[in-house]
Amino acid sequence: MEDNMTIKATPVTAEAFAPFGELLATREKASKMINAGRCERHHALATVERGGGEAIISIFRSEPVSLPYDCALLERHPLGSQAFVPLGSQPWLSVVAHDEGGKPGAPIAFLIPAGMGVNLRAGVWHGVLTPLDQPADFLVVDREGDGVNLEEVAIAPVTITA
Numbered sequence: 142m143e144d145n146m147t148i149k150a151t152p153v154t155a156e157a158f159a160p161f162g163e164l165l166a167t168r169e170k171a172s173k174m175i176n177a178g179r180c181e182r183h184h185a186l187a188t189v190e191r192g193g194g195e196a197i198i199s200i201f202r203s204e205p206v207s208l209p210y211d212c213a214l215l216e217r218h219p220l221g222s223q224a225f226v227p228l229g230s231q232p233w234l235s236v237v238a239h240d241e242g243g244k245p246g247a248p249i250a251f252l253i254p255a256g257m258g259v260n261l262r263a264g265v266w267h268g269v270l271t272p273l274d275q276p277a278d279f280l281v282v283d284r285e286g287d288g289v290n291l292e293e294v295a296i297a298p299v300t301i302t303a
């Protein structure tokens with residue numbers, strides 16, 4: 142039995158994630174102060190792409206995975222973006238891949254620090270939500286509407302290690 146390809150999960154940076162979307166966290170400096178100076182507005186961290194549909198807000202209550210984790214499926218949402226913001230305080234895993242002629246390339250695994258979210262732009266290949274080690278709730282902003290907004294591809298399992 143052939144061994145799986147193995148990749149290491151690496152700490153995410155905005156630059157490394159930029160081809161896939163945006164990191165959702167407070168910036169060094171607030172965009173502006175609001176509410177009589179009591180509140181920092183970290184404005185427009187990302188844009189919701191809704192491809193003619195509606196932008197909806199959901200909560201995903203997900204069972205976790207643990208490393209090493211075998212990723213055997215990648216998906217994408219061609220019509221809309223998908224943002225995940227953890228409601229708890231656990232680091233989590235985001236798996237993405239470049240598009241290579243309409244199919245996903247090799248998966249890339251990012252460790253997302255506690256409290257940080259990500260926005261996946263429309264059409265970006267990704268693994269389904271993967272909290273680490275403990276069940277977790279995420280606020281999810283994505284698209285509902287006409288058209289097929291889910292494309293899934295089974296891949297040769299890739300083992301993601303710490």
Ligand SMILES: NC(=O)N[C@@H](O)C(=O)O
Nearest residue numbers: 216223267268269270271
């Ligand atoms: N299926 C669903 O709504 N979730 C996936 O799109 C995901 O990326 O977790």
Ligand code: NI
Nearest residue numbers: 216218223269
């Ligand atoms: Ni998805």
